[in-house]
Amino acid sequence: MIDVLVVGAGFGRDFLHLYQLHPDVDRVGLVEPDGGVRRTVADAYGLDADYAGLDEALATGRWDAVHLLSPVRFHVEQTLSVLASGRACASAVPMATSLDDVDRVVEGAAAASGRYMMMETALYQREYLHALHLRDTGALGRLTYLSGAHMQDLDGFPPYWMGYAPMQYATHIVAPLLGLADAVADSVVCVGSGELLPQHRGDGSNPFPLESALFQLTTPSPLAAQVTLSFFENARAYTEGFNVYGDLGALEWPSIEGDATVLFTAGPQDGRHRGRPIERREIEPPDRVDALPPTIRPYTRPSMYQPPGGRPAREVHAWHGGSHPHLVHEFVSSVVEGREPSVGARRAASITAPGIVAHESSLRGGLKLEVPRY
Ligand SMILES: NC(=O)c1ccc[n+]([C@@H]2O[C@H](COP(=O)([O-])OP(=O)(O)OC[C@H]3O[C@@H](n4cnc5c(N)ncnc54)[C@H](O)[C@@H]3O)[C@@H](O)[C@H]2O)c1
Missing domain, CATH: 3.30.360.10 (Dihydrodipicolinate Reductase; domain 2)
Incomplete structure (x- = not known):
């Protein structure tokens, strides 16, 4: 079982229930600098921890894997911090916006035994x-x-x-x-x-x-x-x-x-x-959906989700062609199995x-x- 940290509560919200329901994930935490948004989302989903910044979260020594869904300009530095901390890192697209930064992430991922995945919904x-x-x-x-x-x-x-x-x-x-x-x-x-x-x-x-x-x-x-x-x-x-x-x-x-x-x-x-x-x-x-754990199969389509602790059920989206459960399963499985994910750093760079x-x-x-x- 691994603990997963989601970074950014905009698009990031669309992944919280998938991590909470994944059978190989134990705790789910959130990083979100906007205090109002952070508290609302953490309460609504019954998250295990929440932080105002990524550095603070990494300094706790908790969390095995981090999924970045922060604005594009933070992707490269946050990816490098996560990888340097010894954790696996998934990042929303794009990996980077310059060739130099693509090289830096490829090198950072190589030094971290390939524990990087670009979460390309397409x-x-x-x-x-x-x-x-x-x-x-x-x-x-x-x-x-x-x-x-x-x-x-x-x-x-x-x-x-x-x-x-x-x-x-x-x-x-x-x-x-x-x-x-x-x-x-x-x-x-x-x-x-x-x-x-x-x-x-x-x-x-x-x-x-x-x-x-x-x-x-x-x-x-x-x-x-x-x-x-x-x-x-x-x-x-x-x-x-x-x-x-x-x-x-x-x-x-x-x-x-x-x-x-x-x-x-x-x-x-x-x-x-x-x-x-x-x-x-x-x-x-x-x-x-055959390759997905049964708990997350329904979420390739819009569905209702029942968060833990008797919290009110909520409607969850399934944008991007039902891709989100597949991305979560591939990232989590790659971490649990200690292998490079399907969209590792070199493939992400080529894209x-x-x-x-x-x-x-x-x-x-x-x-x-x-x-x-x-
Ligand atoms: N199909 C896709 O793959 C797809 C779709 C939508 C968005 N995205 C990507 O996902 C990411 C998030 O998109 P969004 O629309 O939610 O962005 P957004 O600008 O709405 O920001 C998302 C959240 O990140 C928070 N944030 C700001 N700075 C932060 C920081 N330094 N660390 C952590 N969190 C921070 C913001 O407060 C906000 O709540 C972007 O990189 C975007 O490109 C990908």
Whole structure:
């Protein structure tokens, strides 16, 4: 059994019940600097301890594993502190926003026997798991192209998002595309599009509300992946998904969140019509919960949760394609089994660096740049 500390009670709230219910987790604690939020959340969930800061929590000598869900600018230093303290560390995306910091986390994780995991939701959402299944059963044939977009309107988000370089948050799209191609990014050409309004410019280091990149992937045959990220000046409802195209089948993400995923399947050319017949079918990717402990299986979907000590039951979300229970189970299992998790530091670096280099390309007018190998 391990004790787990959750850091940050924003998105972090969506993971508390999963740790409390996981059979290999004993105590669950919280770090949250906002005193009002901390007390409300700790009371509502019946947490075992709560702290105003990470250093204070680490100094107690308690807690075997830490899951960071603090704002992006804290990820690198907090990850390094946790790893240096001898604990396992999971971090919300992105791992880092510069190549130097990616290297620092990779080195920190290597020195800590690989006890780092990037909690990339896109790698455990049901649509991705189904696309992998289609690929592995041959339903897609040979892959020809991949694409994806994350578009989200960040008006009204905390001030640190103003001016955020979109491609420095590309992991939700890059991760599934590289995973499906079983490849890493070799090089990238990226351009910025649009112009940030003054109120969205932040520190002014990024001029673009939207960036669109074309990655060349390292596979035996040429394969390209196109990735678009947009945070401002774009009246598009939230979308965060991918499309994968093979010579036998193709899968397209629903253009509106919550709509059906579409599977295309090519039949043989019949010699009478131009082009092959292509069947279009709306599908509902299944929840693949068999590998999860029974206590957390229901939480790939929105559910009610009964916290300990007779506290009132609460509704809990299941955003991001039902991925949260899978991420928690993989992180906890890797710690209990003393092995590197599925999204360890080198894989996390291979997912994070392409977007960092893509943003650099867009600042240099679309110059083709190599992506480092990890
Ligand atoms: N699909 C995904 O993987 C996904 C989705 C949403 C958010 N995220 C990531 O999760 C993280 C948290 O997102 P959020 O929207 O909750 O952010 P947020 O800005 O709302 O902050 C979350 C909480 O962290 C607290 N906090 C601030 N500074 C802190 C510090 N130094 N140490 C600990 N806690 C601190 C804040 O008080 C707040 O309650 C971000 O890194 C974000 O990128 C990932």
